[in-house]
Amino acid sequence: MTSTDPDLVPPARAGRRPSRRLPWRDRAVVIAMVAVPSFFVLSLVWFPAVLSVILSFGSWNGIGDVDTIQWIGTQNYQDIATIYPPFWPAVKHNLIWLGFLFLGPTLLGMFLAVVLDRNMRFSRFYQTAFYLPVVLSLALTGFIWQLMYSRDQGLINQVLGTDIDWYGDPSVNLWAALVATAWRHTGYIMLIYLAGLKGVDASLREAAAVDGASETKTFFQVVFPVMRPINMIVVVIVVIESIRAFDLVWVINRGTNGLELIGALVAQNVVGEASRYGFGSALAVIMMVISSVFITLYLRVVFRQERER
Amino acid sequence: MSPRRSPLGQPIPPSAVATMAASRRRFLQGSLLGAGLLASPTLLTACGGSDSGGGTGAGSTVKFGINEAKGSGPAYDRLKSLADAYAKKSGATVDLNAVDHNTFQENLNNYLQGSPDDVFTWFAGYRMNQLAESGLISDVSEVWPIDGQGDSFKQAATASDGKQYFVPVGYYPWAVFYLKSTFEKKGYEPPTTNDEFMSLMQKMQKDGITPFAFADKDGWPAMGTFDILNMRINGFDFHMDLMAGEKDWDSSEVKQVFDTWKGLLPYHQKDPLGRTWQEAATSMGKGECGMYLLGTFVVDGIPDQEDDLDFFTFPELDSSIGATALDAPIDGFCVAAGGKNQAGAIDMMKWLGTAEAADAANKGNTPLIAANSGADTSVYSALQQKSAEVVGQATDIAQFLDRDTRSDFASTVMIPSLQKFLQDPDDIDGVTKSIQQQKVSIFGG
Numbered sequence: 001m002t003s004t005d006p007d008l009v010p011p012a013r014a015g016r017r018p019s020r021r022l023p024w025r026d027r028a029v030v031i032a033m034v035a036v037p038s039f040f041v042l043s044l045v046w047f048p049a050v051l052s053v054i055l056s057f058g059s060w061n062g063i064g065d066v067d068t069i070q071w072i073g074t075q076n077y078q079d080i081a082t083i084y085p086p087f088w089p090a091v092k093h094n095l096i097w098l099g100f101l102f103l104g105p106t107l108l109g110m111f112l113a114v115v116l117d118r119n120m121r122f123s124r125f126y127q128t129a130f131y132l133p134v135v136l137s138l139a140l141t142g143f144i145w146q147l148m149y150s151r152d153q154g155l156i157n158q159v160l161g162t163d164i165d166w167y168g169d170p171s172v173n174l175w176a177a178l179v180a181t182a183w184r185h186t187g188y189i190m191l192i193y194l195a196g197l198k199g200v201d202a203s204l205r206e207a208a209a210v211d212g213a214s215e216t217k218t219f220f221q222v223v224f225p226v227m228r229p230i231n232m233i234v235v236v237i238v239v240i241e242s243i244r245a246f247d248l249v250w251v252i253n254r255g256t257n258g259l260e261l262i263g264a265l266v267a268q269n270v271v272g273e274a275s276r277y278g279f280g281s282a283l284a285v286i287m288m289v290i291s292s293v294f295i296t297l298y299l300r301v302v303f304r305q306e307r308e309r
Numbered sequence: 310m311s312p313r314r315s316p317l318g319q320p321i322p323p324s325a326v327a328t329m330a331a332s333r334r335r336f337l338q339g340s341l342l343g344a345g346l347l348a349s350p351t352l353l354t355a356c357g358g359s360d361s362g363g364g365t366g367a368g369s370t371v372k373f374g375i376n377e378a379k380g381s382g383p384a385y386d387r388l389k390s391l392a393d394a395y396a397k398k399s400g401a402t403v404d405l406n407a408v409d410h411n412t413f414q415e416n417l418n419n420y421l422q423g424s425p426d427d428v429f430t431w432f433a434g435y436r437m438n439q440l441a442e443s444g445l446i447s448d449v450s451e452v453w454p455i456d457g458q459g460d461s462f463k464q465a466a467t468a469s470d471g472k473q474y475f476v477p478v479g480y481y482p483w484a485v486f487y488l489k490s491t492f493e494k495k496g497y498e499p500p501t502t503n504d505e506f507m508s509l510m511q512k513m514q515k516d517g518i519t520p521f522a523f524a525d526k527d528g529w530p531a532m533g534t535f536d537i538l539n540m541r542i543n544g545f546d547f548h549m550d551l552m553a554g555e556k557d558w559d560s561s562e563v564k565q566v567f568d569t570w571k572g573l574l575p576y577h578q579k580d581p582l583g584r585t586w587q588e589a590a591t592s593m594g595k596g597e598c599g600m601y602l603l604g605t606f607v608v609d610g611i612p613d614q615e616d617d618l619d620f621f622t623f624p625e626l627d628s629s630i631g632a633t634a635l636d637a638p639i640d641g642f643c644v645a646a647g648g649k650n651q652a653g654a655i656d657m658m659k660w661l662g663t664a665e666a667a668d669a670a671n672k673g674n675t676p677l678i679a680a681n682s683g684a685d686t687s688v689y690s691a692l693q694q695k696s697a698e699v700v701g702q703a704t705d706i707a708q709f710l711d712r713d714t715r716s717d718f719a720s721t722v723m724i725p726s727l728q729k730f731l732q733d734p735d736d737i738d739g740v741t742k743s744i745q746q747q748k749v750s751i752f753g754g
Contacts, residue, residue, distance in 0.1 A: 061443075062419075063422070063443040063445060064443060064444075075750075079747075083743065083747055083750065084747065085725065085729070085743055149583075150583075150588060151583045151588075152584065152588050152591070152592060153588060153591070163580075165579075165580035165583040165584075167526060167582070167583035168580045168581065168582030168584065169580065169582070169583065170582075173583070252526075253526050253527065253528065253582075254527070254724075256528055256724055256725045256728055257582050257725070257728040257729075257732065268720060268721050269721055271415045275418065275717060276717045276721065276751070
């Protein structure tokens with residue numbers, strides 16, 4: 001909801017020389033190039049974000065003008081922390097989501113990319129196969145997994161002869177959803193990483209091979225460091241994906257009963273004809289604060305490394 | 310996975326997911342931003358036609374927004390034939406704007422505050438009242454009284470200010486469904502008293518049949534069970550007061566409902582939270598379960614067994630309360646206050662309430678029954694006839710939990726709370742206390 005997309009923020013350029021006087025046309029171009037993106041960043045990112053923050057201190061059902069908003073101070077935040085039972089489970093689930101995505105599908109996707117990069121036979125076929133889940137619409141994804149996980153008629157229970165309630169039992173459904181997410185996320189990471197690997201200068205590998213480095217060593221000591229920008233992108237993608245994760249649980253059961261995620265709670269509160277915009281906004285602000293923490297950390301790392309160059 | 314039959318709007322069919330992108334953007338769109346940057350037309354109005362002139366009758370255009378997407382089956386066909394029949398009758402052009410059911414509901418606020426269609430499909434009860442109180446729908450009291458629609462329908466169409474804002478077209482009861490073949494084979498009889506009810510369930514268990522099919526993955530079906538138990542134990546008036554936020558959820562009355570429910574859970578299918586109602590209907594269709602408490606749309610889950618399907622009203626639990634109340638949600642139409650052609654809309658509303666309109670709608674195999682008593686019932690299926698009979702006998706008709714109370718309370722508090730209860734039926738105190746705290750916060754006191 002509050003798009004704090006770091007990609008939209010133009011990275012500051014360290015160490016710029018004081019500008020000379022430019023011809024008016026160049027100046028106009030520069031001004032336009034600065035003004036237009038700033039305008040979009042402000043209006044599409046900061047303006048809605050600030051509005052969310054303001055709204056989070058009110059109670060509003062989305063009907064009528066701004067003056068129908070009742071300002072209730074931090075009531076929404078207090079309620080969220082104290083009497084809103086899904087909130088703390090949601091925070092926990094988001095963290096589990098983050099940890100799982102990193103350790104599972106992200107590493108697996110990177111591994112697959114490295115393997116597929118070796119020009120093996122049918123590599124095109126494998127690429128397509130792994131990437132296919134990313135292309136499928138979520139509606140279809142939800143449907144496919146419903147066929148797998150259904151307690152009474154699902155494939156998994158039929159094959160294993162069990163009657164585990166994959167989607168209904170709150171102690172297993174998060175993991176069931178994570179597996180379904182992994183199914184999509186792996187292909188996504190694989191493709192990004194594969195694209196990065198294709199861009200690595202072949203002469204680096206040749207040089208490493210000439211020096212007698214093993215394949216593993218070549219990867220970890222030569223290729224991996226060169227891939228730093230891609231690695232960073234992967235990190236950011238995983239963090240963002242896990243904080244805003246919501247679509248799959250929304251398809252499964254609208255983010256209730258063991259599948260609470262902050263994103264789903266925001267949606268639950270602002271979707272529908274009698275919405276709790278204030279309450280939903282407060283949840284969104286919390287979500288924004290959490291993502292900002294990660295993004296600040298990321299930007300600090302990036303800037304520090306830029307400076308060290 | 311039938312995306313069509315979602316009378317309560319809660320089950321989430323695939324199409325709803327596609328709307329989320331829009332919904333997340335939505336709260337910015339309202340009046341705060343006005344015609345600003347993000348005020349892209351909503352999904353709903355996108356399909357509408359060009360400007361429509363005012364006026365009624367031949368030559369005028371009435372925009373008609375319906376909550377069933379094109380090709381979504383009998384529910385769409387029903388509304389389409391209504392639109393066609395009105396166009397033919399009045400000579401007006403009916404500009405049909407067909408939107409997927411959940412998309413329609415999720416974007417309703419935006420839709421009504423943007424450039425809405427003149428007439429649109431909606432529900433009776435608290436949800437209609439909410440729109441009326443916000444001034445989003447027009448007073449249609451000049452349409453009332455409608456010939457063939459009794460007082461109970463007028464009541465259902467009336468908002469808190471005493472005026473009518475709604476015209477009913479059809480409704481369907483929630484009841485206990487069963488397969489005639491199963492009951493005949495085993496010699497079961499539909500129960501009317503609590504004792505008969507208990508002994509029937511025990512007999513079924515002995516025969517290796519789970520008495521009740523049960524599903525609550527989507528969160529709303531269990532509301533039907535809560536409603537009926539509350540109406541049987543505490544009576545209709547208490548139920549409606551509770552829904553309106555005037556009674557406490559941690560009261561001993563409500564606790565008793567949960568306690569009774571807990572006692573009935575062993576007779577229900579296990580693990581309801583992972584099951585969709587379609588799957589539960591299938592288990593009844595296969596004979597694994599004996600009965601299923603649901604709306605008549607259950608037939609959409611087992612369409613091949615429609616002829617074998619029968620039902621009875623939930624038996625009485627307390628003889629001083631009786632078994633005369635039930636959930637029978639009413640569907641119908643409202644006029645958007647923001648619609649351009651108010652006069653044309655009123656004219657169409659007048660017609661929509663008639664028996665003629667009911668007949669025009671009753672073409673497909675709909676599980677709905679007509680609100681107008683003058684409608685031709687000779688074309689009714691056996692199920693429709695029985696529905697009409699059962700609802701006719703009921704003295705008190707509730708809409709359904711999520712139509713009788715604030716929808717934000719129903720969806721953000723009641724769904725998770727009922728699911729919590731089903732997970733852990735022993736913690737009744739905890740669940741009722743949590744509902745009460747949140748109720749106070751939402752209803753404000």
